[in-house]
Amino acid sequence: MATQGFGSQHETIILDALKKIEQGATADSVESEFLEFKEDRAHDPQAKNSRADLIEKVIDEVVCFANSDHAWGYVVIGVADKVPGREAFTGTDMDETDVRDKVFARTKPNLRVEVEPLVFAEKRLLIVTIPEALTLYTRAKGQASKRVGTRCVPLSQEERQAIVYARANPDYMAKNSTHTVEEISLDVVNEARRLLANRRKASGIDPAVPETARGLLRELGLINQNERLRKAADILLLPPPPPLITVRHLWRPFPGADPHVTEIAEPIISALPHIQRLIARYSEQDVKRVRLDGGQEIAIPRLPKEAVDEIITNALVHRDWLSSQPIVVDQSPRVLKVWSPGSLPVGVDKDRLLTTQSVPRNATLMAAMRALGLVEESSRGFDRVWASMIRTGRDVPEVDVTDVSVEVIIPSGTPDTDFVAALLRFDEEFGEMMNSVNVLIVLWHLWEAPIITEKQVMEKTQTAKTEAKELMAALCEYGLTQQIRDAREWVLSEKSRRIMGKTEGKTLASVSIGEWLLSQLSDGASISAAEAAEEIGVDRKEITEHLRYLRTLGRARIDPHGPQRGSATRWIAGS
CATH class of the missing domain: 3.30.950.30 (Schlafen, AAA domain)
Structure with a gap:
């Protein structure tokens, strides 16, 4: 040869x-x-x-x-x-x-x-x-x-x-490391080999992986063409130099109580499962159980595992690794807060977490973790967090963003077990479409509010007007919702109301917001925007816009005997 x-x-x-x-x-x-x-x-x-x-x-x-x-x-x-x-x-x-x-x-x-x-x-x-x-x-x-x-x-x-943007702004993780392959422990190499084999097998690829450590690291993109380790290998496979730590976990038996502190000074490949196990240990008790129609019961965990795993993984992958500060996980029986150094990745806005395709801050690290199955192939992650929270009957997370940090807060709260049971019935009736986070968002809103407007659909699903319009058209076509005549407003269909058990109580199925407001004024009632917003379940600004429009038609006016501006303003029928 x-x-x-x-x-x-x-x-x-x-x-x-x-x-x-x-x-x-x-x-x-x-x-x-x-x-x-x-x-x-x-x-x-x-x-x-x-x-x-x-x-x-x-x-x-x-x-x-x-x-x-x-x-x-x-x-x-x-x-x-x-x-x-x-x-x-x-x-x-x-x-x-x-x-x-x-x-x-x-x-x-x-x-x-x-x-x-x-x-x-x-x-x-x-x-x-x-x-x-x-x-x-x-x-x-x-x-x-x-x-x-x-x-x-x-x-x-x-x-x-x-x-284009990522390569014009070189990835710090792709730079040469000062460490060598020989410094990586055999246990870490074997764990990486196991993860890669499992990932390849799950993808239908030959699960055989390189026999040598250098060959393995090369397949993970952690060695460059000059046979040098990249910085990403330091983060993923080597422990941080003392006194730095990777993750700090705070357990508070009661919100605000002095915490029990656990510090994890490990490479990501072991720090990630370590912090996941720690969070699970403190949240292992089920919050509630849901009894299904046939008598079977399902447990609702204190914290949805999928949501927790996505938030922790995102924090590790997208954090600013130039900062020496660790990720901080602050956990109590009611709330989990995950703080990470560094702002959101380039191109991501707080109000577009579900829809923006970001430029990874640490592309080389993310590619290696993707190859190991530690992050998903093509998803922003936040959509799965939202879906997991709604499916367990909880509000979506709160995200606090500054120029130097990102904090995600998820509540354990008191899950709405009736909604969870209703979703299971929707699954049986509508099947695959119930995997859409946008469908879940709309149903979660209509569970509490009688109506959803186009503006609310856009804001809650974080989509553009055209996409929101097409979403609602599809929901109407499949029979989950119905549009209120020509208004850009929707309510639950009668079929969905039966599935949800909403056979009694108020419904706005026959009237738009404008018509409802006009009927209240015609009956001699005075209306404040805040009261109407709470009654209908829409933003107060939208109610005010409707009332102002009715004023241009001469059908509504501000009560002259009360405040003319501000939240205490009341509206009456036009003269």
Whole structure:
């Protein structure tokens, strides 16, 4: 076996994969976030335009690797991807200069790859090396994708902008570490190996992971092309230097009481499950039990595990690691508060937590944690927190944001067990659509309030007007809500009211807010905006806007015998 022209830079990634193929594996089973194989079928008489098609596929893969979280990779030309053993090595006679020039000419901005030959199993292969990318790359006509696992996923405009911004503002986590691979403990390496294998197996990928620590770290993107550890490896796999700590946990048996303090000075890979176990230990008692229609009971935990895990993980991933301050978890039987240093990631607004695709502050760290299954592939996380809280009959979290910190507060409170039971009946009736956090938000509002307006839908789901309108149109189409004639207002459908057990009591199904206000005024009542807002369940400003509109029609006026401005103002029928 010869490896002519094969540099040491490639040996540990490519040569190991080639050996596995030679020993009986298929190329597609050893592909990774860094490695792709392509067959050259130019000598196959049944493969028309195969060389031109191959060049296009190679360019697609190059762009895909360049836009990945790791921003580099390798394409090996001359290997069939589904043939095991030595027969997989079909070889290629493509000219390395021609491949390099075509990639350069057909990418924007022009991407200069390295292309060199390799003789393996007596066949000539080509190794295309994508250097670490410094910006977003596209095909000449603008097409762009991103390597996720072993797939190329098309990029949305929002994702393209995020890549451009992130690479214009280099990730601190991608910088070189002063530590070495040998400093990482064997227990930590084995835990990372276990997590990666489980993640790969769950994704339907060959669960085999690199046998060496260096190979494992390379697959996680924690070693750069110069074989140096990245800063992300320090945070994820090494304990903080004394006296720094990773997480401080405060347990208060009663709100405001002196806390019992636990300090965790561990790498994230062990600190995350440690703090999760600690929170669970202090909240292990069920708050309430819900009896279903058939007599079966389900337990409602004191704190929803999914919400807690998302908040803790977000704090670790998105915090400002340039700060020496730890994450602080302040827990009592009634409230959990998670404080982390650093403001929200770039592009995220407090009022758009559910809908904004953020630019990760620590992209390299996040990519490694994603590969280990410690964070989700593509979700903001807050949507699952909201859904988990509503599904257990609780209000959504409070988020306090400053220029230097983010604090998320979730209440244990007293879960609304009637609402939880109603949701289970909705699940049986409507199925998959009940997994939508937006549907849950609307139902949670209408559980307490008789009506929801377009403005409220936008504010509560954090969506734009068009998206809110389409959401409510879908809910009406599926029979969960009904629109009040031509008003941009909705109420529960009769079917939903039966499911919720709201067969009695007030309903505004037949009138809009404006009509309800007008009927009250026509009956001789005086109305304050605050009282009407509480009665209907909408914002006081919306009530005031309706009353002002009725005033322009001569149907309402401010009571001349009371305050003319302020919250004490009362309205009466127009003269």
